[in-house]
Structures are given as structure tokens and as C-alpha cells.
Amino acid sequence: MQLGIDVRVLAMMGLVGFSIAALLYGFFYGRIERQATVERRRTLAANASPDIERVKTASPTARRRNVQETLKDLEIKQKHKASKSTNPPMQLRLEQAGLTLSTGRFYTYSALTGVVIVAGCLLAGLPFFLLLGAGFVGAVGLPRFVVNFIRKRRHAAFIDELANAVEVIVRGVKAGLPLNDCLRMIATEAKDPVKSEFRAVVESMQLGVPIDEAVTRMYERVPLPETNFFGIVLSIQSKAGGNLSEALGNLAKVLRERKKMRAKIQAMSMEAKSSAGIIGSLPLIVTTLVYLTSPDYIMVLFVTPIGQIVLGISVLWMLIGVFVMKRMIAFDF
Numbered sequence: 001m002q003l004g005i006d007v008r009v010l011a012m013m014g015l016v017g018f019s020i021a022a023l024l025y026g027f028f029y030g031r032i033e034r035q036a037t038v039e040r041r042r043t044l045a046a047n048a049s050p051d052i053e054r055v056k057t058a059s060p061t062a063r064r065r066n067v068q069e070t071l072k073d074l075e076i077k078q079k080h081k082a083s084k085s086t087n088p089p090m091q092l093r094l095e096q097a098g099l100t101l102s103t104g105r106f107y108t109y110s111a112l113t114g115v116v117i118v119a120g121c122l123l124a125g126l127p128f129f130l131l132l133g134a135g136f137v138g139a140v141g142l143p144r145f146v147v148n149f150i151r152k153r154r155h156a157a158f159i160d161e162l163a164n165a166v167e168v169i170v171r172g173v174k175a176g177l178p179l180n181d182c183l184r185m186i187a188t189e190a191k192d193p194v195k196s197e198f199r200a201v202v203e204s205m206q207l208g209v210p211i212d213e214a215v216t217r218m219y220e221r222v223p224l225p226e227t228n229f230f231g232i233v234l235s236i237q238s239k240a241g242g243n244l245s246e247a248l249g250n251l252a253k254v255l256r257e258r259k260k261m262r263a264k265i266q267a268m269s270m271e272a273k274s275s276a277g278i279i280g281s282l283p284l285i286v287t288t289l290v291y292l293t294s295p296d297y298i299m300v301l302f303v304t305p306i307g308q309i310v311l312g313i314s315v316l317w318m319l320i321g322v323f324v325m326k327r328m329i330a331f332d333f
Contacts, residue, residue: 088223095221097151098193106143114139127302154193158222159262161194163255166230166248173245179234180205197222212238226255269329276325283318 088096091103101109117138121131165186172182180202187199197218204214212235219227233251237244290298301307 092220093147093151096154096223097147098154098196099147099150106147110139110143113143117142129308155222155224157191158193158197159224159226159255159259161191162226162230163252163259165190165194165198166252166255170245170248170252173248179211179244193222210238226258229254272325272329276322276329279325280318280322283314 090106094101094103094106114135115138118131118135121134168186168190169179169182172185173179177185183198183202183205187195187202189195190198200221201211201214201218204217205211209217212231215227215231215234219231229251233247237247287298301311
């Protein structure tokens, strides 16, 4: 009998180890791919010896100019990488969410949230290991989830209003208004968050910042492909000239087509999202109902060592299933 229990415990430990390995592989898969891409780029750069030789044999002035341009490009790429990352620094994430909180105040509020949740769990009489989990969720998970939710909602509102703002610029330019006046019009009459972002662009331009750099800063605050498209069009027009109204008109058409495509993808994936929500909520609903009807029957999972192991493995596998379903219905375009 003892041997049978040991075998089950070992099997459960093996399942836990396999689950943890699967989770780690899923979370670090993107980083492994990026590292492989970096290695391929390094290999290509090492094979580009003729270009390096030409740089070495160039005049000191040309070499200095090349170095300055390279350093500037690297700085811009680093800023864009920090803004486009799925895990940006907390201060940048708060700015992208439109919040005026400082990092210190955010961490203070996070700690207070964790303390309140732990106090509520203590009053409910939950076990010690659940108190640790609740404290971690309250101090680390819940505040970041709220910030990410506000950030995502702000980005969605920005995308919905950006096409209208671009069309306002197109009509203003066709009517003979300067580009700066069109931007000021959007900064005063558009809806938030487009209004606040264009106001920041106008204020930067009033301080002497070039329009392409001001739009680049907006892209750092709103790291979306649509903002990048808008910045590229204005940068090319400011440096090379051309028909601005035609370029922005084509951009507005592209933005509306992307909006339609996004809505179509959401409609097609709604069934999978509903299924994921139902499957993910069923264990909690069933556990609550069983606890209300037969508390002694369900408490075996919480008070016995084997029950706690089974409960932990079940929660881990549910998290893996939710993560897999989330990745299956996540579309990038």
C-alpha cells in the first residue's frame, strides 16, 4: 500500500515537472526565437567584409559621419524596441496607459493592495500557502493587470479615432491650411486619447522639435503600427516632399481597412474566446457549488497532502490550457 502511494506521488511530481517545463518553454519561446534571429544577423554582418573594408579605407570625416549615423540609428531602434516590447518598463507602461502615477506611487498602491487582500484572506481563514499566493496576486498580478487593461483600452480607442484625425488633416491640406494648423485642430477638437497625443505633438513642435521627431515621440507613447505608419508618412514628406494630401488619404484608407480586418478577426475568433471562457470558469463554478452543497467532500482537496498535490496539478494544467487557447486565438497582422 505504501509502495502504491509512493508511485502515485512520484507520478504526480513528474507531471508537475513536465507542466513547469512546458510553461517555461511557452513563455521563453519568443526570447529563444529572438536570440536565434540575433545570431543570424551577426553571421550576416560578419560575412559583410567588403563593406567594412570600405568604411575603414574612407576618409576620417566620412568615417565620423558614418559612426554618428550608426549611433543615432541604434539609439532610435533601442527607443522603439523599448516602446514596442510586450513587457516595457513600468514608467513607460504607465505613460502608455495615460496614467500620471509615478513608479514609486504605483508600487506603494500595489503593496497596499496585497496587504488588503492578505488581510481579507486571513479573516476568511484560508491556509498559509493560499495566503502567499493571494498576496503575490494582489501585490504583483492585479495592479499590472489593471494597468495593462487600461493601456490596451486606450490603444484601441486611439486606433478607432486615428483614421478620422488623418482624414481631417487631408481635408485641411486640400483646403490650403498648413500642416501645423491641421495638427492644432486635431489637438483641440478630436476625441481622447488622440486629442491628448496630438496636443503633446503640437507642444513639442512649439518648443522647436521637428515634426518627424515629435511624431516619433508619439509612437513611443502609443506603440502601434498605425502610429508608426503615420510617423513614416510625415517623416518622408518633411524630408523628400511630395503630395501630402494624397499620401495621408492613402494612409487613412489603409487604417480603415485594418480596422475592418481587426473587427472581422474578432468576430471569427469570438467562438473560440467564448469556449475558452466557459472551459476556464467551469472548475471554479463546480468547486463553489460542491463546497456549498457538500463542504466535507470538497475539503479533502485542501486539508490532505494528496488532495493538495492533485489540486496544484489541476490548477497548473488549467493554466497551461488557458495559455494554449490564448495563443491559438491571438492573431497578429
